[in-house]
Amino acid sequence: MPETGAVRYLGVPEAEWLRFENSLTSGQKITVDFDPMLAKLVAHGPDRDAAIDRSITALTELALLGVKTNIDYLARLIDHDAFRTAQLHTGFISEHKDDLAPSVLGEAERAQVLAAAFLGFRETRDLIIGTPEPHAAIGGWRN
Amino acid sequence: MSFQLTLDGEEHDIAIIRRRPHLVLRIDGIEHEFSELGGPSDGRHELKSGKHHIDFIRATDDERQIIRIGARSFEVGRIDPFSEGLEGSGNQDAVCAPMPGTVVSIQCKPGDTVVRGTPLVTIESMKLQIVLPAMREGTVAEIRRAECDTFEKDEIIVVLEPEKEKA
Numbered sequence: 001m002p003e004t005g006a007v008r009y010l011g012v013p014e015a016e017w018l019r020f021e022n023s024l025t026s027g028q029k030i031t032v033d034f035d036p037m038l039a040k041l042v043a044h045g046p047d048r049d050a051a052i053d054r055s056i057t058a059l060t061e062l063a064l065l066g067v068k069t070n071i072d073y074l075a076r077l078i079d080h081d082a083f084r085t086a087q088l089h090t091g092f093i094s095e096h097k098d099d100l101a102p103s104v105l106g107e108a109e110r111a112q113v114l115a116a117a118f119l120g121f122r123e124t125r126d127l128i129i130g131t132p133e134p135h136a137a138i139g140g141w142r143n
Numbered sequence: 144m145s146f147q148l149t150l151d152g153e154e155h156d157i158a159i160i161r162r163r164p165h166l167v168l169r170i171d172g173i174e175h176e177f178s179e180l181g182g183p184s185d186g187r188h189e190l191k192s193g194k195h196h197i198d199f200i201r202a203t204d205d206e207r208q209i210i211r212i213g214a215r216s217f218e219v220g221r222i223d224p225f226s227e228g229l230e231g232s233g234n235q236d237a238v239c240a241p242m243p244g245t246v247v248s249i250q251c252k253p254g255d256t257v258v259r260g261t262p263l264v265t266i267e268s269m270k271l272q273i274v275l276p277a278m279r280e281g282t283v284a285e286i287r288r289a290e291c292d293t294f295e296k297d298e299i300i301v302v303l304e305p306e307k308e309k310a
Contacts, residue, residue: 008202008209009185060214065202072215102215104292109213111170114148115177116190116199117208117219118157118168124146124221125183128162 005030005067009132015137018056020062028066038069050087052078077102144295145169146224154222193238224298235278238301244268251301255283263301264288275300 006029008024012020022039030038043058045051059075077083077100082092093100105113160167164175181188190197200211208219213266247265250306251257257277264275264286282302288300 006204009200010206011187011200023298047261059258063200063211063216065200065209065211065216066204075214107173110150110197111173111175112192112197112199113191113210113217113225114150114155114157114170114219115168115175116181116188116197116201116210116212117148117191117217117221118146119180119190120181120201120203120208120210121221124157124159127144127159128166129183136253 004032004034007064008066009063010065011061011063013058015054015058018058020058024064038064038067049084052084072102073100076102103143147224149220149222150217224295236281236303236305237299238263238275238277238303239297239299240266240268241273241277241296242268242292243295244293246290246292246294246300247272248290249286250274251283251286253283253285257281257283257303266300267296276300277303279303279306281306294305 007024007026010024010026019042019089023044024039041055041058041062043051043055045054056075059071059078062070062071077093080096080099082088085101085138119128145156148155155171156169158169160169160174166180168175168177168181175192177190177192179189181190181201185202187198187200190199195240196213202209206220208221210217210219230258244266245268247267249264251263252259257263258280259277261277262274263277263283267270283301284304285302286300287293287298287302294300
C-alpha cells in the first residue's frame with residue numbers, strides 16, 4: 001500500500017542501460033498529495049533475460065529510504081520463473097503470493113541490522129564512542 | 144547497560160559488553176564483536192564482524208533508524224525507558240528514580256492497593272539507601288525492576304494503574 005514519509009536517503013545506480021525517471025530530492029516530504037508512483041526505473045537489454053537481470057541489479061542497488069516502497073518486491077517479482085518465461089496474467093500476483101513474500105530474516109542478518117541501528121542512535125553511539133579509558137576497556141562495572 | 148530495540152514488531156535486547164579493543168555487543172543473548180563500526184551519519188557505511196564485511200546504508204527518521212542491508216530495508220525503533228507507555232498520563236502514575244542506583248528490595252507487588260506515602264521500593268545510590276513511596280492512592284500495576292537491578296536517573300521503577308477519569 002502507498003505510504004507517506006520523507007526521502008531520508010536516495011542512492012541511484014548509474015549505467016548506460018539505465019534511466020531513473022523521477023523528481024525526488026533528498027529530504028523531500030512524500031505527502032498524501034503525491035501520486036503513489038514516485039519514480040520509474042527503465043532498463044534496456046539485448047534480450048528479455050538480460051533486461052530482467054539488469055533491472056534486478058538496478059532495483060537492488062537503488063536505495064530510497066524513509067518511505068516504504070515496493071522496490072524489493074518488484075525485484076523478487078521479475079526474478080520469478082513465471083515472469084521470466086512471460087506467463088503473465090492479471091491473477092499473477094495472487095497466484096504466486098507465497099513465492100513473492102520476503103525470505104525470513106536469519107539470526108546473523110538480524111544481529112547485523114540491530115547493530116547498525118544501535119550505532120546510529122545518538123544516545124547509544126555516544127556511550128560507545130564517548131567513554132574514555134580506562135572505563136571503556138573495563139566493561140560492565142558500576143561506578 | 145542494556146537497551147531495547149524494535150524490529151518487525153518484536154523487541155530485542157542489546158547490551159554493551161566491551162568497547163576496547165573492539166566493540167562487543169550482546170544481541171538477544173549472543174555476543175558479537177565488531178572491528179569496524181562505520182560512521183554515525185546517514186549514508187553508506189561498513190561494519191566488520193569477524194570475517195564478515197557488511198555494507199549498509201543508514202537513514203534517520205524521527206525516532207527510528209532505517210537500515211538497508213543486502214537489498215532489504217528495515218526500520219528499527221528504540222524503546223526509551225524514560226517514557227515508555229506513559230504518554231498522556233500524569234506524572235503520578237510512575238515512580239521514577241531520583242538518581243542512578245540499584246534496587247535493594249521491593250516492598251510491593253502488582254495488584255497491591257497503596258496510599259500516598261506507602262513504601263514501594265528501597266533503592267541504594269552512592270552508598271545512600273532511600274525508600275521510594277507512592278505519590279498517590281492507587282493500585283500497583285507493574286514493577287519494572289527486580290532486586291539487584293540497576294537503573295539510571297529518571298527511569299521508571301514502579302507504575303501505578305492510571306487514575307480513573309473523574310466524571
